[in-house]
Amino acid sequence: MSSFKIFDIAGSGMSAQSVRLNTTASNLANAESVSGDPNQVYKAKHPLFEAIRSSLGKDAASTGVAVRGIFENQAAPSARYEPGNPLADANGYVYAPNVNSVEEMVDMISASRSYQNNVEVMNTAKEMMLATLRLGQ
Amino acid sequence: MPIGLDKYLGVHAQALNLRSQRTELLAANLANADTPGYRARDIDFKSAMAQLNGVASGATPVRLQTTSTGHIGPATINGSPAPELKYRTPLAPSLDGNTVDAQLEQAAFAENTVRYQATLSFLSAKFRGLMTAITGQ
Numbered sequence: 001m002s003s004f005k006i007f008d009i010a011g012s013g014m015s016a017q018s019v020r021l022n023t024t025a026s027n028l029a030n031a032e033s034v035s036g037d038p039n040q041v042y043k044a045k046h047p048l049f050e051a052i053r054s055s056l057g058k059d060a061a062s063t064g065v066a067v068r069g070i071f072e073n074q075a076a077p078s079a080r081y082e083p084g085n086p087l088a089d090a091n092g093y094v095y096a097p098n099v100n101s102v103e104e105m106v107d108m109i110s111a112s113r114s115y116q117n118n119v120e121v122m123n124t125a126k127e128m129m130l131a132t133l134r135l136g137q
Numbered sequence: 138m139p140i141g142l143d144k145y146l147g148v149h150a151q152a153l154n155l156r157s158q159r160t161e162l163l164a165a166n167l168a169n170a171d172t173p174g175y176r177a178r179d180i181d182f183k184s185a186m187a188q189l190n191g192v193a194s195g196a197t198p199v200r201l202q203t204t205s206t207g208h209i210g211p212a213t214i215n216g217s218p219a220p221e222l223k224y225r226t227p228l229a230p231s232l233d234g235n236t237v238d239a240q241l242e243q244a245a246f247a248e249n250t251v252r253y254q255a256t257l258s259f260l261s262a263k264f265r266g267l268m269t270a271i272t273g274q
Contacts, residue, residue, distance in 0.1 A: 006164045013167065114239070132153075
């Protein structure tokens with residue numbers, strides 16, 4: 001039965017968006033994880049989405065989403081002059097992650113809305129199938 | 138007199154199938170709302186219906202001949218030949234090449250669901266009529 005594929009598609013969308021929400025949570029949680037070494041400091045993580053067709057069969061319409069990988073933002077961390085910080089390097093600098101909190105908040109809202117969209121799709125598909133099962137009664 | 142159930146149900150059985158295929162497509166569009174490079178697709182319901190009726194009346198659509206197992210056959214949805222999938226013309230494409238407009242897709246999804254339920258009501262009425270004829274009450 002084909003309509004079950006809608007659940008697969010919406011499910012893949014939900015799982016992809018929850019990965020995105022996960023990375024947002026990590027980024028926000030680590031926004032202030034400073035380090036004395038600019039190479040060791042936390043880097044903002046972002047998922048890379050990709051449209052997939054193969055795992056859902058060869059149907060033209062079944063295009064789910066997969067997370068191809070998590071990439072780290074390679075922008076340079078911002079240096080702060082905090083000589084009193086025990087983590088500071090020889091010059092008195094600590095390095096803060098390249099996490100942009102505003103961007104992360106926007107990403108969070110976008111991910112949450114997209115997730116809700118997929119939940120709605122799933123609910124609607126479920127109701128449609130139940131209505132079809134009641135056909136003729 | 139033999140009764141052709143297909144003939145009795147008229148276009149509604151085909152319409153229901155097409156509507157469910159469109160639901161799948163729109164679900165895929167919504168799931169890929171954040172996938173870079175994904176292009177939103179849709180079915181032109183009117184022309185797809187006309188194509189199906191053409192198949193029913195014996196006029197088979199022209200397909201590419203596949204003479205080797207390596208050749209890619211015509212696209213299918215639910216194992217039946219897929220209606221022509223068309224790419225949506227974006228109103229405001231995003232920089233990453235994604236052409237999904239979530240609001241537009243949501244509206245199309247809602248509209249498609251209502252029409253699916255309308256088709257279900259027609260079918261339901263047909264079955265009720267049949268039941269009345271069978272039971273004679």
